[in-house]
Amino acid sequence: MNILAKKDFHSSYDVIVFCHLRWDFVYQRPQHLITRLSNDFKILVIEEPVGKGDGSERGFKISDNIHVLQPTIDNIEDLGSFLKDILETKVFPVGWFYSPAFVNVLNYLNFSAIVYDCMDELSLFKGASQKLIEQEKNLLSAADIVFTGGKSLYEAKKEKHSNVFCFPSSVDQEHFNLGNKSLELPSDIDSIPKPIVGYYGVIDERINLNLLQMSAQKMPDISFVMIGPICKIEEQDLPWAANIFYLGMKTYEELPVYLNEFDYAMMPFALNDATKFISPTKTLEYMCAMKPIISTKIKDVERDYSHCIQLIDDENDFFNAIHQTKADFKDAYLEILQNTSWDRTAAKMSQIINGIKELA
Template identity: 45%
Template sequence: MEAIAEPRLDMAAKGGGVTVATPVLPEGLSERGTMAAQRKLLDAMLAETGQPSALWYYSPMAMAFSSHLTAKVVVYDCMDELTAFKNAPVLLPLMERRLFKQADLVFTGGVSLYEAKKGRHRSVHAFPSSIDAAHFARARREGREDPADQASIPHPRLGFFGVIDERMDVELVAEAAGLRPDWHFVMLGPVVKIDPASLPRRDNIHWLGGKDYQRLPDYLAGWDVGIMPFALNEATRFISPTKTPEFLAAGAPVVSTAIRDVVRPYGDNGLVEIADGPRDFVDKAAMLMERPREAWLAKVDRHLAAGSWDKTWASMQKMMRDVVLAKSAAGERRGQRPAATAEGAVHV
């Protein structure tokens, strides 16, 4: 492994005008040293590229090295209640309070998260996850080749994909697999923040590890039911799983535990079955295997057609432009020269 003597930024152009700058830091830096190094790298980059017109935050912890920056519009894209996650940084609540003060707009990744944050900022807006529907719809095509590590697994197959961490109810998975030893549970995703040895081991549970995004439709095409066995705990209280509409776009019937943003709207609208406990989980899955899919798929497609990343971004972009225009108008009223519109944005 390469030894890093001095902090540096690795720059990678991703197309569409997007460049990803990844800080690479020496081992052994203190927390203060880590933040100071990132601030220095960020300032050096902006000295070359020019100051951004927008700052877009995914994590409040980035405030520790970027709170001195200014921009025409500052966005906090709050996708999870990060303070509830295992091993969350101690300073995270403080950094989030600072970000709320600096942000012009707060976007949340679900309705439950919106309800939790709406009283903390003047302009909070819910944008439940959209998806690349065309990508996952590839799973509906006939004749897709089963991936090699899945091909030998018998049917019926119940599948999950995503990060495997404290948000998964591994005991539910174990008990469901025990209730139906003739079913096979295909579990895709990296194991994070929990001990892999704690995962249940049965002949009909298959932990296949992380998979490339491009290959996911090939795996989903071979599943009889999609499962979302989330634990009901602090880490899942405000989640809005993107995999819900991804399963639906793939044409996979889904059974989930009672995550609020899955119950509303997917459970309430009959798009996803909501289960309470292992026995109910397997009973709902058995029902889905027998249920005709044509009418259900038509309902799914009508629901998915109402949302897309293009529509989501168009709404976000309009709000950002309104903020810039309002600031310019306020500056003119104070006798200040309005700032020219710039295109650059920094995501931190």
């Protein structure tokens, strides 16, 4: 990782991205899109503040066209004035927002086009600021374009903005389709008894922990593997059993190897406010590996994939799903995957943005 100093941040950026997720955290929608958009744009990603620390600027270079800045301030409300001191100019072609919490920067920086890529309903997440609803109203008022990460979000946001585009989570098929690739199997999963029902992603309030616990009790001969960081909940909140295994966070590069070891892939989401609008990226990634998928009835999953995914309510359904995999699921997966890719999504977004810029 190449560390950047204040002098490395300049005025030639085409897109300034404001993101609540750390670049080096779980690799998901922002990283997928920003990496691809960087083929056409020079991009500065600005994360949430990290605190003053020693007062020095913090940032790093992902590539020649992607720089990441971690603001050394305590309060996100001070971000606009902070950026005026860091950046050589305050006028840029595109401002791209992943969270309304950054909206105050619009008082300090000007953009020819403002994009709100709404990948989650952040106001419904555990610990969310009460200010987010009002901040989103302000952001929607300023935005030229709104992208949404799923159909449910699209239906919610199209009532609040006149220029909303639905871009559900997509996938990098080549990355997750191992095929005949020979890759070394990590020891932590190699030692786990088969069959394995596996999940990867953030482990937080969106996971139905009771379902996990009851399913593990009902199927003691099945290994339940959970891969990912634990966030906003404590380890003591997790169910523990001889056949539940927590393997921690893995890199995006490592995930296909672990996924390949799953006999079944699961999405044991709770049905609560935090999952009301989600469109899980992992759905299509699981499909790339041709794994039978078992999921709770998340709205966007149920309406698009009920023909090829086993949908469950409780541990009894989970038990039945293990023994009643849908026979034609692989053909259905292939048909779905033929119509989606992150490359295609990024290209369509770029086309829309360029259209708006031409009108500006």
